[in-house]
Amino acid sequence: MGRIVARAIEIGFGTTSTVVGENNGKPIIKTFPSIANPIDKNRIADVDSGLSKRKVIEVDIDGQIYEVGDQAHLAATESSRVLNDDNVNQPQYHALLKGALYMSFDDTIDVLALGLPLNHLNKSDELKALAEGEHHFPTVNRTVTVKKVIVIPQPVAGLVAYANSLTQADYDSEFSDSKVVCIDAGYLTVDVATSHGLALIERKSGAVPNGFSTVLEDIKPSLAKAFNLSSVGNDLIDQAFWKTPGVLKVRGKRYPFPVCKGQTVDGKSTPVTYDVRTNISGATGLASNYIRNIVGDGSDIDLFVLFGGPINSYAPSIKAAYPDNEVVILDDHLTTVVNGLYFAAKRAAMKLQ
Template identity: 40%
Template sequence: MAVIRAVELGFGTTSFTTGEYKNQNPIITTFSSLVSQVDPTKDGLSAGLNSRDTVQVKIKDSVYEVGADAALVADKKSARVLNNTYISSEQYQALLLGALYYINEPSIDLLVLGLPVENWGKRDELKKIVVGKHEINGRIVEVKDAWVIVQPLGGLLAHANSIGQDGYNELRGLNVLSVDPGYGTFDWIVSHGLKVNDSRSGGEDLGMSAVLDSVSKVMRLSFPMLTDFPIEKLDEAFWKHKDHIRIAGRKYPFPVCEGKDCDGDEVDVSFDLRGAIETVTRAAITKMKNAVGNGGDIDEIILMGGPHKVYKKALQEAYPNHKIKIVKNPLSAVCAGMHFGGIQYYQALNKFKAA
């Protein structure tokens, strides 16, 4: 049986499939796309008390650590690469090799990878990077072939797979707007069924990192003593805590604080982050609407991605007559769709070769 796997390597998170299923859906493993350059001679400071869930990979003369516990070895110099050089960076290659190590297959017949829409021109470069043999911690992993798609298409494929045959038959005749706000970029595609309309699809650097940057400027005014405001705390407030933020050991209501912390104690802190959030989300939707149009010919709008809730309000305001459909498991939908699509692509490729 052919080994087909998917890796969605985004600016914020890295997700991959291992071939295991639950309720006919591939099990997705996700970890932060945080890459830390490490000194192997200082490894093991915990003296064996608890081992980190990470993998160390060597890129040229540098050693990087990636995985679920990568934040434990991160320092202030550790950062995500949030620009068009991403796939050629050592950080990207470290995450890719780390994902291949976790997949734990000596040979992969087809590896499906996703790119932001704005990086679509680098698909051939990415394929050259991944196809071949890779040595990772003494283990050899061979990738025989790769298929690269734009990330929103992965979410659309997952949606198509979840609606049954009748739903899919109907979808094939519809114009669909698929919206994928990620960490680094805000992407969208317009398609007729699964056939993408390139001229109406695109992406902007207005993803969740832009929201966090906008919000952090407001928070620095409320916490002037914190000259280096912890962005990761803001990120956790959006996806982990949702109604509060932890700063310097105290919990504050989020996204609006009116002079009292979560325990009801009065504090000399007030902030309202809604305007800072909407400045970015509305700008992203405006850029998209300029390319897509007013939606009169759009039959369905589907929304995916980890930050989907942050952008939904602005999207609904822009298209008030549409019902916004949230894909199932929006955080992992892109990776799941890439996996399903890879299976179909591999079968079609083999039929074509046989013919």
């Protein structure tokens, strides 16, 4: 049998991460905004005339063209995102999946691992049906074929990634017999997976409905008042957490974040003042309370492993809820899940050889 190709895709509300290839056994990961814009081909042709072409991929979903990729956000609206619990059935979700497949270096994928939040696992069969088979890209005369799909809960994929990062000695001596809580902070939910080694303990696992969207919503009124605006967009605030950490850009000016005491980042005087630290800690503290309801007081837990794009905002509240437990924030927390999915796909692919 020839080379077996294993790939992985994680479609989150904020970003989509996909393993496009591998280098020396390690995954090559590409991450792009989870935005899929329905476009009018004629309008796009007019707009792009004489201008630099944006870095996007065009995919056809049931006759409607969507653009996804690095610069899809330049023409995005709120409807360009997948917003609800029925996301697997949304055309935007399909467009993100198809766009991620297009980025793969290979035209045939033997095993594709996909992730779902714990409270969406009932969509696994629908997701498999969506992803398995042939995906056509007629404009470039290309077809990507997916032979087999496996679906894994996102926090469990994070657990796999963490376990894979350990040396064999550490795995055998510490991890294999430890109780570990993996916490995956997402936009809509915070997922919690408790395990004994790699064995999931379902009664201590679940989804907390206080994802990062609640943090943003709690911050918006204070910032709107400070800037004398009717509202401040979620994307604008979100960027101050991850794209330009500690800097909020409004009306072309840069303000310190989460606290502004009347000076811009450049040291210029401004009437704008705000302090949204209480808003952040309040929203994340509520999530930590829900986590305690699922996990318990932590007396039987050996380790907490934290990951997910906005996890740094949740970490202080989680550490405060479990002050006597070891809490680890993974360095690659944005791509932890897709890493774990990839390792799971590789393991499944080995069984095909």
